[in-house]
Amino acid sequence: MVALAVWLTALLALAGAQGRSLQHAREAELRGRIDAAVENLASAIQARPDSHWVHYVEAGYADHASPQDCPAQCDPAQRAAADLSRFKQSLRRSGGMAERISGAVCRGDVKKLPTAASPGCGGSGPLAIRVAWRSRQGRGWQEHADVWPLLP
Template identity: 40%
Template structure:
């Protein structure tokens, strides 16, 4: 009677364990990268929402404080020229002297200055450190940048906000391929985001 074959104990070799650990590590690194991108995109969405809310709030304040003027036919025309700025440096960051908290003596110009300061202070508080921003209310048709508000003597009156944020290389390449950013913008980790609310056509 032939002898029974020896049963060989089978198990994982060291090489198999190392390969399994490598595959697991690659998966974890991909997951970490995805989570980081998701956090950046969520933060960008929060910032865009904050900017939109602040701009809408300023637009409502402007609608409540128009300058009323008589035209040649005796009708009333509305103007918001007391809100119009020539660029980013038109108003400094200090609070206006007249806070309009008392009923007496607050002119429409004082109220406009307070509205603009409240708008820019809200942006500064919400965007926080690391996100440079510029904001202006002016006429113009060109797109604003951090360097230039794009203000002009004519064009629609609009509330313009530009801020910087970090974007990973993969997202920058995707936005450049989709035409959302230029090649020069896609080369830098800091990208400019724009929000323009047209107030008056």
């Protein structure tokens, strides 16, 4: 009986470790997808002249949420709208409905992290890509956020 109890305890410990390992792997995968989406948008923005960057400034997460396409001959504002729309679509594809990934490009204090409720945009500060998301931590959810400043 003692041997069986020890064996069951070890088996439960291994199952718990495997669950945590899977959770960490999912979180790393999600973060990698978010980083890739941010990198793609940052490359698109930085490929444009500095004078076009103003077209990327958003007021919040809801901006450019619907799919937009840019025909071959589009103006800078249309190009920015299409880039931002692709970025938001990429974020939506990166996580499930539970993760609730939100992103915006705006000016603000880069030390102030966005939240799920607000990207933390302000009228001044450097232009940055701001993303907030949540992931499973044990039995609950934890909110995460990051800011990627855009340098000309």
